[in-house]
Amino acid sequence: MSHDHDIELRPTEAQTRAALDPPAGRTGGDLVVETLHGLGATTVFGLPGQHALALFDAVRRSALAYVGLRVENNAAFAADGYGRITGEAAPLLLSTGPGALTSLSALQEAAASSSPVLAICSQVPAAGLGGGRHGYLHELRDQQASVRDLVKSVHVVRAASQIPSAIAAAWESALSAPHGPVWVEIPQDVLAAETLLPEVNAPDALPEPLVPRPELTALAADWLAHAERPVVLAGGGVVRADAAGKLRALAEHMDLPVVTTYGGKGAFPWEHPLSGQSWMEDRHTTDFLADADVLLVVGSGLGELSSHYHSLAPRGRIIQIEADLGKLEANHRALGIHADARLALQALLETAPPREDPGARERVAELLRKVRSRLDAQDLTLERELLTTIRAALPDDSPSFWDMTILGYWAWAGFDPRRPGTMHTAQGAGGLGFALPAALGAAVAEPGRPVLAVTGDGGAMYSLAELATARQHDLPVTWLVVDDGGYGVLREYLTGAYGESVGTELSRPDFVALAESFGVRAATTTAADLGADLTEALGSGEPRVVVLRERVRMFGES
Numbered sequence: 333m334s335h336d337h338d339i340e341l342r343p344t345e346a347q348t349r350a351a352l353d354p355p356a357g358r359t360g361g362d363l364v365v366e367t368l369h370g371l372g373a374t375t376v377f378g379l380p381g382q383h384a385l386a387l388f389d390a391v392r393r394s395a396l397a398y399v400g401l402r403v404e405n406n407a408a409f410a411a412d413g414y415g416r417i418t419g420e421a422a423p424l425l426l427s428t429g430p431g432a433l434t435s436l437s438a439l440q441e442a443a444a445s446s447s448p449v450l451a452i453c454s455q456v457p458a459a460g461l462g463g464g465r466h467g468y469l470h471e472l473r474d475q476q477a478s479v480r481d482l483v484k485s486v487h488v489v490r491a492a493s494q495i496p497s498a499i500a501a502a503w504e505s506a507l508s509a510p511h512g513p514v515w516v517e518i519p520q521d522v523l524a525a526e527t528l529l530p531e532v533n534a535p536d537a538l539p540e541p542l543v544p545r546p547e548l549t550a551l552a553a554d555w556l557a558h559a560e561r562p563v564v565l566a567g568g569g570v571v572r573a574d575a576a577g578k579l580r581a582l583a584e585h586m587d588l589p590v591v592t593t594y595g596g597k598g599a600f601p602w603e604h605p606l607s608g609q610s611w612m613e614d615r616h617t618t619d620f621l622a623d624a625d626v627l628l629v630v631g632s633g634l635g636e637l638s639s640h641y642h643s644l645a646p647r648g649r650i651i652q653i654e655a656d657l658g659k660l661e662a663n664h665r666a667l668g669i670h671a672d673a674r675l676a677l678q679a680l681l682e683t684a685p686p687r688e689d690p691g692a693r694e695r696v697a698e699l700l701r702k703v704r705s706r707l708d709a710q711d712l713t714l715e716r717e718l719l720t721t722i723r724a725a726l727p728d729d730s731p732s733f734w735d736m737t738i739l740g741y742w743a744w745a746g747f748d749p750r751r752p753g754t755m756h757t758a759q760g761a762g763g764l765g766f767a768l769p770a771a772l773g774a775a776v777a778e779p780g781r782p783v784l785a786v787t788g789d790g791g792a793m794y795s796l797a798e799l800a801t802a803r804q805h806d807l808p809v810t811w812l813v814v815d816d817g818g819y820g821v822l823r824e825y826l827t828g829a830y831g832e833s834v835g836t837e838l839s840r841p842d843f844v845a846l847a848e849s850f851g852v853r854a855a856t857t858t859a860a861d862l863g864a865d866l867t868e869a870l871g872s873g874e875p876r877v878v879v880l881r882e883r884v885r886m887f888g889e890s
Contacts, residue, residue, distance in 0.1 A: 354528065354529065354530045354531055355531070357526065358526065358527055358529075358531075359386045359389075359390060359523065359524055359525060359526055359527060360386065360492045360495060360518065360522045360523040360524065360525055360527060361386035361387040361388075361389060361390030361391075361523045361524070362390045362393075362394075362527070363492060363495040363496060363527060363529065363532060364387055364390060364452060364495055364499060364518070364523070365387075365390040365391055365393075365394045365396060366394075366496075366531055366532035367495065367496045367499040367500060367532045367535060368396065368423055368499065369394065369395060369396060370532055370533060370534040370535055371421070371499070371500065371503050371534070371535060371537055372420065373396065373420075373421070373423050374395075374396065374397060375396065375397045375398075375399060375414065375422075375423075375776060375777075376391060376396050376397070376398055376399070376423040376424070376425055377398075377399050377400075377401065377407045377408075377410045377411040377414065377422065377423070377424050377425070377773065378398070378400060378401075378404075378407050378423075378424055378425030378426060379400060379401060379402070379403070379404050379407050379425075379426070379427070379431060380400070380427065381426070381427020381428065381431045381454065381470075382427065382428075382469060382470070382520075383427050383428040383454035383455065383456065383469075383470060383519075383520035383523075384425060384426070384427040384428070384431075384453075384454040384520075384523065385524070386520075386523040386524040387425055387452070387454065387518075387523050388425065391425070397776075399772075399773075399776050399801070399805060400801070401769060401772070401797075401798055401801050402797035402798060402800055402801060403434065403797055403798075404426055404431045404432075404434035404435040405434050405435055405436075405437055405438045405765070406438070406765070406768075406769035406795060406797070406798050406801075407424060407426075407435070407438075407769070408424055408435040408438030408439055408442065408449060408451070409438045409441070409765070409766050409769035409770045409773070410769045410770060410772050410773035410776070410801075411423070411424040411442075411447075411449045411450075411451075411773060412438060412441060412442045412445070412447040412449055412766075412770055412773065413733065413756065413769070413770030413771060413772065413773030413774040413777070414773035414774065414776055414777045415442070415447045415448045415449055415511070415773075416445075416447055416753070416756050416770070416774070417731060417753070417773070417774045417777040417778060418777045419448070419511075419572075419574070420448065420507075421448045421449075421450045421503050421506040421507055422447075422448060422449050422450060422773070423450045423452060424449055424450065424451045424452065425452055425453075426451055426452070426453040426454070427453070427454050427470070428453065428454045428455055428456055428469075428470040428471075428472075428475065428520070429469075429470025429471065429472055429475070430470060431453070431470075432453050432472075432475055432478065432479070433472075433478060435451065436478065436479065436482060437761070437763045438763075438766075439451065439479065439482045439483060439513050440482050440761040440763070441758055441760050441761040441763055441766060442512065442513040442760075443482050443483065443484070443512055443513055443760075443761070444760030444761040445568065445595065445760030445761075446510045446511045446512050446568065446569070446572055446656070446760075447511060447512070447513065448506040448507050448511040448512065448513070449506065449512075449513040449514070450499075450502055450503060450506050450513075450514055450516070451479075451483070451513060451514065451515050451516065452499070452516045452518070453475070453515065453516070453517050453518075454517075454518060454519070454520055454523060455475060455517050455518060455519040455520065456468040456469075456470065456471050456519065456520060457519055457520050457521040458490060458519040458521055458522065459521075461490075461519065475517065476488065476515070476517060479515050480515075482513065483512065483513045483514050483515045484505050484506065484512040484513065484514050485501075485502065485505040485514050485515070486514075486515045486516075486517070487499070487501055487502045487505075487514065487515065487516045487517070488517050489516065489517065489518040489519070489522060490519065490522070491522065492522055492525065492527045492529060493529060495518065495522075496532045496535055497535075498516055498518075499516055499535075500535040500536070500537040501537070502514040502515070502516045503537040504537040504538070504539050507537075507539045508539035508540065508542075509539070509541075509542040509573070509655035509672045510569065510572070510655040510656040511572060541672060541675060542655055542670070542671050542672040542675065543671060543672070543675050544653070544669050544670075544671035544672075544675055544676040544679050545669070545670075545671075546679065548667065548669045549669065549676060549679035549680055549683055550683055551667060552628070552651045552667060552669065552680060553680050553683040553684035553685075555626050555649055555651060555667070556586055556588070556626055556628065556651075556680070556684055556687070557586070557684055557685050557687055559624075559625050559626035559648075560625050561623060561624050561625045561626075561648075561695070562586070562588050562589075562624055562625065562626040562627075562628065563588065563589050563590075563591065563608075563620065563621055563624035563626075563627055563628070564579070564582075564583060564588050564589065564590040564591070564600075564627075564628045564629075564630060565590075565591050565592075565593065565596075565621060565627060565628070565629045565630070565632060565634075565638070566579055566590055566591070566592045566593065566596045566599040566600055566630050566631065566632070567592075567593040567595055567596040567599070567629070567630060567631040567632025567633075567638060568593065568595030568596050568599075568631055568632070569596075569630065569631020569632065569653075569654065569655055569656075569673045570596055570599035570630050570631040570673045570677075570752075571595075571596060571597075571598055571599050571631075571752050571753055572631070572673075573631065573655070573672050573673040573674040573675075574674060574752075574753075575599075575630075575631075575672075575673045575674035575677050576598065576599050576600065576752040578673075578674055578677035578678055578681065579599055579600055579630065579673075579677055580600060580601065580604070581677075581681055582677055582680055582681050582684070583600065583604075583606050584606070585681060585684065585686055585687070586684060586686065586687040586689075587606070587687055587688055587689035587690075587692040587693075588606065588628070588687075588692070589606050589607075589608050589620075589692050589695060589696045590604075590606055590607055590608060591607075591608040591609070591610065591612075591617060591620070591621060592607075592609070592610040593610065593612060593632050593637070593638040594610060594612060594637055594638070594744040594745070594757065594759050595632070595637075595638070595757075595759065595760070596610070596631065596632065597610060597744070597747070597749045597755045597757075598749035598750075598751060598752040598753060598754060598755055599631075599752060602748035602749070602750070603748070605693045605696065605697070606692060606693060606696055607696065608620060608696050608699050608700065609700065609703075609745075609746075610744070610745055610746075611703045611745045611746070612637060612638060612640060612744075612745065613637075613640060613641075613745060613887075614640075614703050614706065614745070615640075616699055616702040616703055616706065617640075617699065617703065618640040618643060618644050620695075620699045621644055621646065622644060622645055622646050622647055623647065623648075624646065624648050625647075625648035625649065626648055626649050626650075626651065627646050627648060627649070627650045627651070628651045628653070629650060629651065629652045629653065629654075629666070630653045630673050630676070630677065631653065631654065631655070631673040632652075632654070632659075633654060633656065633659030633660075633662055633663065634652070634662075634663045634664055635659075635663065637744075637759060639663065642663070646664065649666075649667070650664055650665070650666035650667065651666060651667045651669065652664070652666040652667065652668050652669065653669045653671055653673055653676040653677075654668070654669070654670065654671075655670070655671065655672050655673065657670055706888075707887060710887060710888055712885065712887055714859060714882070714884065715738075715739070715742055715884050715885060715887070716742075716746070717859065718739060718742075718859060718862065718880075718882075718884065719739075719742055719743060719746050719747055721859075721862050721863040721866070722747075722784070722786075722812075722862070722866065723747065723748055723750075724863055725862075725863050725866035725867045725870060726784055726866070726870065727782065727870065728750040728751055728754075729751060729754065729781065730754065730781060730782050730783060730784060730870065731753075731754045731755070731756060731771070731774045731778075731781075731783050731784070732747075732749075732754065732755050732756070732771075732783070732784040732785075732786065733756045733757070733766065733767040733768075733770045733771040733774065733783070733784070733785045733786070734755070734756070734757045734758070734767055734786045735758055735764060735765070735766055735767035735768075735785075735786060735787035735788065735791040736758050736759070736762055736763065736764050736766070736788075736791060736821060737786065737787055737788030737790075737791055737814060737820060737821065738788065738814070738816075738820045738821055738824070738884045738885070738886055739786060739788075739814050739884055740757060740758075740767075740786060740787075740788075741821065741886060742884070742886075742887070743755070743757070743786070744757060744759060745887070756770060756774075758770075764790065764791040764794050765787075765791055765794025765795050766791075767785040767786055767787045767791070767795070767811075768785045768787065768792075768795040768798050768802075768809070768811055769795055769798050769801075770785070771783045771784065771785035771809045771811070772798060772801055772802055772805075772807050772809055775807040775808055775809050776805070776807065780808065780873070781808070782808045782809075782810060782870040782871070782873075783807075783808065783809045783810070784809075784810050784812065784866075784870065785809055785810070785811045785812065786812045786814070787811070787812075787813055787814070788813070788814050788815075788816065788819070788820055788821075789813055789814070789815040789816065789817065789818070789838065789840045789843070790818060790819040790820070790838055790840075792811075792813045792840075792843065793838075793840065796841075796846065799811075799846075799847055799850040799852050799875070799877070800850055802850075802852060802875035803850050803851045803852050803875055806874060806875070807875055808870075808872070808873050808874060808875065809875050809876075810866065810869040810870050810872075810875075810876045810877075810878060811847075811875070811876070811877045811878070812866065812878050812879075812880060813843050813877065813878070813879045813880070814880050814882060814884065815840065815843065815879055815880065815881045815882075816881075816882065816883040816884065817837060817838060817840070817883070818836045818837045818838045819835075819836040819838065820836075820883070820884070821886070822835075822836050823836040823837075824885070824886050843877060843879045844856055844877065844879055847877035852874075852875045852876065852877055853872075853874070853875075853876055853877070854876065854877035854878070854879065855869075855876075855877075855878055855879070856878075856879045856880075856881065857878050857879065857880050858880070858881075859880070859882060862878075862880060865878050866878060
């Protein structure tokens, strides 16, 4: 066997001295922290627990910044928000049993939205492992089984010497395309035991690029070059791969109309003459996509929301570029290209000839005229004006996080993010309570930049405890609570399906008084005053709550 190069294995003099004389009093928890620091982590999220005490003590003695939330699920949402903004793996420190289980719905969102969350969880002492009922506090027969279906990979540690390699492997997994949450599990006694191992130097955990096969991109380029009505459907993979610039270059190079999925918001400029925007639950948009003789799907699995509840039936050829192998051709037969969106789009740019289509812009303009006419006929002036008002108040470079609320559904379709990676939703898994804690994570990622979180009053009840986190860390998050007295989305769904709703009307607190009890300034606003109140709150540099008491309505598809 021959090698093109040799790996330098000889330690430096400084590394040798450090190895021979490691600092005293270090534990397995220190090995975790040293590995994270060596990989480039600067911040960890979490919540202490009995089995994880040594891990948290090591964080206390380290250079890592710790952001503690009040509920494990919210800590996972915060790590998710941090990972979405930075594109880096976000360490999440959890304790055994209830702590681990409480994080699961947020990890489901991270998995569905491809967010790189690195969950490091304690376990009962090693003597209690193996599935027996030993009676340890927080004991589960198989803790890994609870998370295995949610995360990309599980990394089990049973001895201190395994810690650096396990965490490095998890880090690489989280950041390999497609990004996603990963799980590392370490017993309490391994975390707490003193170690004589030397300090961990920077480990190598760089993910391999997911490069497209050239014969596939060559064929895709040929199909696009000879198409009469090609259309691009851009999904969240474009945003995560930082490929918005490549997409725009390809669209302009070949006169390709572009529609973005809800997860792909920001992948293409909203007001560009080739932008069909993102009205995915609109029959005209569905028809526009179906009519393409070549549909280039980039970074989307064509799932339920991206296919108008699987009603999209393309009549032409499909090219699907997707980093998640499980999503490739999962819903439609296609020329499947398993690749990172940025690398695949670059290959198409280098391969496809210029293409001129004078009618492309007019077809896009006609699509948007049909969408506007449909909305005009539904008397939804309030809802449309609310989106316009929020857009005007929010700085272009400020991220926004939208919960599963009616105004959030409107934002999926009709909000202009202005810049890639600035609009984030919970529509991956669809759980409540995402927006505020994820916005807190984003505020940690970019200190000083205002962040907006939007929830309904029902979803707000999932996150109220994190007002204490916002105040404790002085994070500049403005939380807009749309108070309509219940679960508005479910109210409309139930009424539409069965004529009346049940379980959707809620008793709720005085949100303003409650926020102020946490030391967070708050105000009630109206639709007319919302713009001024949001502008003032976002510019305050501190956590704020703005409560809008309005009953907004969903839009119909036709």
